[in-house]
Amino acid sequence: MQEILFNFISKYVSLTEDEQNALVSLDIFRSVKKGTTLLKEGQKSKESYFVLKGCIRTYYVLDGEEKTTAFYTEMEAFTPPCVINKTPSEYYISCVEDTILTVSNSDMEVEVNSKFPKFEIMCRILSEELLAKQRIDFDEFKTSSPEQRYLNLLQSRPDLIQRVPQHQLASFLGIKPQSLSRLRARITEKDKG
Amino acid sequence: MQEILFNFISKYVSLTEDEQNALVSLDIFRSVKKGTTLLKEGQKSKESYFVLKGCIRTYYVLDGEEKTTAFYTEMEAFTPPCVINKTPSEYYISCVEDTILTVSNSDMEVEVNSKFPKFEIMCRILSEELLAKQRIDFDEFKTSSPEQRYLNLLQSRPDLIQRVPQHQLASFLGIKPQSLSRLRARITEKDKG
DNA sequence: TACATTACTTAACTTAAGTGAACGAGATTA
DNA sequence: TAATCTCGTTCACTTAAGTTAAGTAATGTA
Incomplete structure (x- = not known):
């Protein structure tokens, strides 16, 4: 499972063995059962996710109705807006299937980024790519x-x-x-x- | 006009005078007339924009029809997906009003980022914020x-x-x-x- | 197993967006 | 100035999504 993560990272930066070990020692791998709720509306969170296997979704509850807005599957990373904005979450995150993922928190990331500037660069590139990808998805949806x-x-x-x-x-x-x-x-x- | 840019940047990182001067020396400020096309479908580009005054929009031409998907106004920054993906642009960018903006190119950014890690950090934070903002916009649109x-x-x-x-x-x-x-x-x- | 719940489909009806056409107001050009 | 073009609006008509309700299949639970 770790290899999937390192394989993903290698698309952005190349890690030394030390750096790889530093990552592993953070103990970020989790297995979660289908139906598990990772985040609820109103909660505060500092967690980012990377899906190794399985599928998670984000959904709002509006007028008592679930509105699903995104699915994340193998090799997809995401950070909920509430983590970035430091506000209570407006939506739920739950597992569509039994899922294996990494869970990192933003304090941990700040630390890692300052220790290994490489991670900072990776996060920048990844964010830019996701922004571009999401922009295209949004445009396609609109049109x-x-x-x-x-x-x-x-x-x-x-x-x-x-x-x-x-x-x-x-x-x-x-x-x-x-x-x-x-x-x-x-x-x-x-x-x- | 420079102050607007520095004011924007100060929300993310604080620049020394040297760093400010380095930015100014790049000669990135541009004035463009209403109706000017900044980018055409099919073109390759390395340019990112930050709007100081005015308004620009992005639009696709599908079946001969213009489909406007975004507007960028004062204090908004953006990098077209084609710059990130290094592919020909799928859309046009043009000025809705007489506009003052900064135009930077990705080679220049690579250089500045490696010289001043602060910029790297700023770009990461900015991308993450824009990603979160756009995610919320997209969700709102869908629902x-x-x-x-x-x-x-x-x-x-x-x-x-x-x-x-x-x-x-x-x-x-x-x-x-x-x-x-x-x-x-x-x-x-x-x-x- | 029996019962309840949830998921998916179908149907009839309502509501709103797409389409094609026409019109007037403003701006642009010959 | 007259002719043209673009823009925004309105109208009549078509198409498709929303709504309400019903029925069936699959799943979960006592």
């Missing part, structure tokens, strides 16, 4: 219809459609579960004709 | 109807509605200009009743 969004997802993350419940997918696509059902029926109807 | 999005914008960036053409606002809100007109009429109708 597409729900049906196009679903078809895009089918292309870009086909695994998600298999491993995630439909009603969570629906709000991820910005629509109601009934609309997703209908939209899927419409597409398979088109395929026939 | 709102077009009408709610317009009302949100009215709260969060009322200036935009004044300074930007309606048809650009419409695609920024993910709808057609006619729908924005209708939606506005609907709202003022509600206000009366």
Whole structure:
């Protein structure tokens, strides 16, 4: 499992053995069961995550309804906005599947970054990349219809459609579960004709 | 004008006079006329921007139609995804108003960052903040109807509605200009009743 | 096993966005 | 000045998403 993390890091910086050991000694690997809630609305947190195996999602509860806005799967890292802004969380984070991830906290990161400037550089590059990636996702969302969004997802993350419940997918696509059902029926109807 | 930039930077790191001078000597301040195109689809670029005064927007041309996805105004910084990914740009950047901005390029930034680690830290913090901010914007967009999005914008960036053409606002809100007109009429109708 | 709960689909109806067309106001150009 | 173009609005019509409700399948629980 550690190798997955080091493999990921190696895309950004190359670590010495000392640096690798420093990372391992932080004891950041966690296994969490499907359904576990990692963060609740209203809580404060300093934790960042990196998914080694499995799937976690973020969702808001608005008017008593769950609104899923993101899924993070293998090799994806993220830091909740509440950690950056030092505010109570506006959303929940929970595990869609049994998941193995790393959990780091921002105090720890400050320390590591000052000891190893390499990590600072990695965090900068990673943030810039994620920002660019998210910008493109957002733009694509804005400029597409729900049906196009679903078809895009089918292309870009086909695994998600298999491993995630439909009603969570629906709000991820910005629509109601009934609309997703209908939209899927419409597409398979088109395929026939 | 320089003071606006230094004022912005001081929110992240404090610069010595030497560092300030180093920045000024890079000659990054530009004035651009309304309507100027800063970047075209298909072009490669290494430029990042920081708006001191005015407004610039990013837009795609899809099926011959302009789709505006973002506006950047006073005190906002951004780096186009194509700069990060080193790919040809998928969109255009142009000036909505006469604008004063800083233009830096990524080679220059690599150099400055290695000379002054402070900048590296600033870039990391800034990217993390922008990522969190954009995440919240995206989530809000996903979980709102077009009408709610317009009302949100009215709260969060009322200036935009004044300074930007309606048809650009419409695609920024993910709808057609006619729908924005209708939606506005609907709202003022509600206000009366 | 029986019962309850949740997930997904389908249907009928409502609401709002997309589409195509027309119009007037302003700005731009010949 | 007249002609043209762009922009914003309105209208009638079409299309698709939201809403409410019902039914079925799958899952979890006593």
